Amino acid sequence: MTDVTYATLFSEELLQLFPDSNRGTIESLIVNDDNPFIDVERIVKEIDNLKIEPEVGRHSGELMPDDENGYVILFNEVDSSERQRFTIAHELGHYLFLRRDHQLDSLLKKSKYRNYDVGDYSYQERKEEITANNFAADLLMPVNLIQRLTLDWIKYENDGQTTVDESGFDKYVEILAGKLRVSRQAFDIRMKVLGVAK
Ligand SMILES: [Zn+2]
Numbered sequence: 001m002t003d004v005t006y007a008t009l010f011s012e013e014l015l016q017l018f019p020d021s022n023r024g025t026i027e028s029l030i031v032n033d034d035n036p037f038i039d040v041e042r043i044v045k046e047i048d049n050l051k052i053e054p055e056v057g058r059h060s061g062e063l064m065p066d067d068e069n070g071y072v073i074l075f076n077e078v079d080s081s082e083r084q085r086f087t088i089a090h091e092l093g094h095y096l097f098l099r100r101d102h103q104l105d106s107l108l109k110k111s112k113y114r115n116y117d118v119g120d121y122s123y124q125e126r127k128e129e130i131t132a133n134n135f136a137a138d139l140l141m142p143v144n145l146i147q148r149l150t151l152d153w154i155k156y157e158n159d160g161q162t163t164v165d166e167s168g169f170d171k172y173v174e175i176l177a178g179k180l181r182v183s184r185q186a187f188d189i190r191m192k193v194l195g196v197a198k
Contacts, residue, residue, distance in 0.1 A: 001148050003030045006038070009142040014135075017096040022046050036149060037181040038140050040089045044073060050095060052088060061087035063094045065107055071095060082183040086136055093135030094128065140182050141190045149176055169197070 007015065007027035018026050025046050029039065044052050049070035054077035066072040073091040075084045098104045121129060153172060154162055164172060177187035191197035 001033050003032045005030050009144045036179045040085050061091045063091045089136035089139045090132045093132035
């Protein structure tokens with residue numbers, strides 16, 4: 001896989017969520033054979049008024065106002081790096097949707113833990129959680145990128161064959177999840193959502 005820009009990988013709908021002043025830079029970031037994963041930390045760094053900080057806590061992540069009129073994504077530094085990346089992408093989703101809907105101020109009123117324990121959430125909050133999870137999956141596992149990595153996998157790792165048995169499929173999931181730097185579980189769910197696996 002030669003250099004492919006994020007502009008090619010992401011849908012127009014997703015790209016439109018980024019602030020106008022930062023979108024061009026984010027669109028010009030690339031994946032290639034050496035770095036075939038979406039650099040979510042880099043994306044966050046390119047966004048004005050948003051930063052990332054590690055913390056040790058009971059929950060996996062949180063989006064909060066910071067001291068300098070901006071916002072901060074906290075992630076749990078005890079989690080695996082795949083989990084951290086998913087958390088950062090999830091919280092980035094919250095930020096971008098709140099920003100789009102002019103609702104960032106609502107974060108000032110919130111003081112409770114934000115985590116993945118959907119059980120404690122209201123209907124509206126559950127909807128926001130699902131939206132943020134879908135955003136994170138679209139960001140870290142773009143269909144276009146999965147297709148490119150799959151074509152390379154067929155060519156270089158599956159002897160040009162487009163079919164696999166069950167253990168071959170497990171291996172495929174492991175390899176692609178590794179390249180995308182997501183958990184096998186997250187990639188498995190993505191495959192099911194995309195209708196590739198049952
Ligand atoms: Zn959330």
